Amino acid sequence: MDRLVNRALSGDHRAIARLISLVESESPLADGIMRSIYPRTGRAHIIGVTGSPGAGKSTLVDKMIHRFLDMGRSVGVIAVDPSSPFSGGAILGDRLRMQNHAVDSRVFIRSMGSRGSLGGVSGTTGEAALILDACGKDVVIIETVGVGQSEVDIVKxxxxxxLVLVPGMGDDVQIMKAGIMEIADVFVVNKADRDGADKVVADIRMMLDISFRGDWRPPVVKTCAERGDGVEDAVSSVMSHREHVLNSQEGRLRRLSRIEAMVEAVLRKEVSSLIQREWGKRRSEGLLEDLLLRKVDPYSIAESILDEVLCSK
Ligand SMILES: Nc1nc2c(ncn2[C@@H]2O[C@H](COP(=O)(O)OP(=O)(O)OP(=O)(O)O)[C@@H](O)[C@H]2O)c(=O)[nH]1
Ligand SMILES: [Mg+2]
Structure with a gap:
């Protein structure tokens, strides 16, 4: 295991892929891996790219990769594919679209499942991002489809x-409804070659005028990702935001709350696996039968499982 970790840390893409697979499959080795790489994390710029299905996120990410490479940065990409049966083709689509980078040793691209939650960010996405960070990627981009909770999860x-929006999808109304305005650090209005892009830009700016609070007013950038127009602006806005995060109190609070959320997630995972293990040991047909006949109640069982777990530690 140490050898694999060391190979990954030295930038070996096959070893990195293997580590991510172990973490993604929740292997018993996962905790050890994360523990040993954690001290090497915290250097990469982690960028979340989210937005409605088909907004052009992958196309934009592809162009952003080029831009970062031109600036001498290495890049890791995690594309969270919704595990919905309808988008089976999207996985292949993403791979093909980004394929020209796959051979470049400075770019690592990986698709990950979203564990049933449509487009959502599963707990292991964050761990995969940390692995890429530890393994020396300067920039880590996470692409998620903005459906429901995932836009909010990506902030963590x-x-x-x-946040990638496009004209003609009523996105502006959607943003206000879902309250996802707050999550965007940079607004990208893509497909600017279509009618209505300026209106979307104006609407976002107007909403910012009304609701914006804080030190960082999110810039609104117009792109045509397909042609590469505006991508340079998008990347420089993203990089300015990074500077802000590193140098402001707001950014510090954000990093602290991210670490707090991580500790809580690890705790939840550990406690839940201890409880599951103990429950698995006790769970028998006899016990279930007793529960069914009301000879025992779930609360007493839960209490006794908790007692056992706490005492055994
Ligand atoms: N007209 C126009 N089409 C674009 C532009 N950018 C991307 N597209 C097209 O929009 C479609 C979807 O692009 P993707 O990059 O796959 O979009 P996505 O947001 O990654 O899609 P999912 O990951 O499936 O949610 C493709 O056919 C792209 O060629 C653009 O700037 N203008
Ligand atoms: Mg995509």
Whole structure:
């Protein structure tokens, strides 16, 4: 295991892929891996790219990769694919679209499942991002489809969140409804070659005028990702935000709350696996039968499992 970790830390892509697979499959080795790489994390700029299905996120990410490479940065990408049966093709699509980078040793691209929660960010996405960070990627981009909770979850992982919107989808109304305005550090209005892009930009700016609080007013960038127009602006906005995060009190609070959320997530995971193990030991047909016949109650059983778990530690 140490050898694998060392190979990954030295930038070996196959070893990195293996580590991510172990973490993703919740292998018993996962905790040890995370523990040994953790001290090497905290250097990468973690960027979340989210937005409606088909907004052009992968196309934009692809162009951003080029831009970062031109600046001499190495890049890791995690594309969270919704595990919905309808988007089976999207996985292949993403791979093909980003394929020209796959051979470059400075770019590592990985698709991860979202564990049933449509487009959502699973707990292991954050761990995969940390692995890429530890293994020397300067920039780690996480692409998620913005459906429900995932836009909010991405804030917990990313230093900078890029929200990709497109004209003609009523996105502006959606943003206000879902309250996802607050999560964007940079707004990208993509498909600017279509009618209505300026209106979306104006609407976002107007909403910012009304609701914006804090030290960082999110810039609104217009792009045509397909042609690469505006991508340079998008990348420089994202990088300015990074500077802000590193140098402001607001950024410090954000990093602290991210670490807090991480400790809580690890705790939840550990406690729940201890409890599951103990419950698994006790769970028998006899016990279930007793529960069914009301000879025992779930509360007493839970209490006794907890007692056991706490005493055994
Ligand atoms: N007209 C136009 N089309 C674009 C632009 N950017 C991307 N597209 C097209 O939009 C479609 C979806 O692009 P993707 O990059 O796959 O979008 P996505 O947001 O990653 O999609 P999912 O990951 O499936 O949610 C593709 O057919 C792209 O070629 C753009 O700037 N203008
Ligand atoms: Mg995509």
């Amino acid at each position: 992982l990313a230093d900078t969140v890029c």
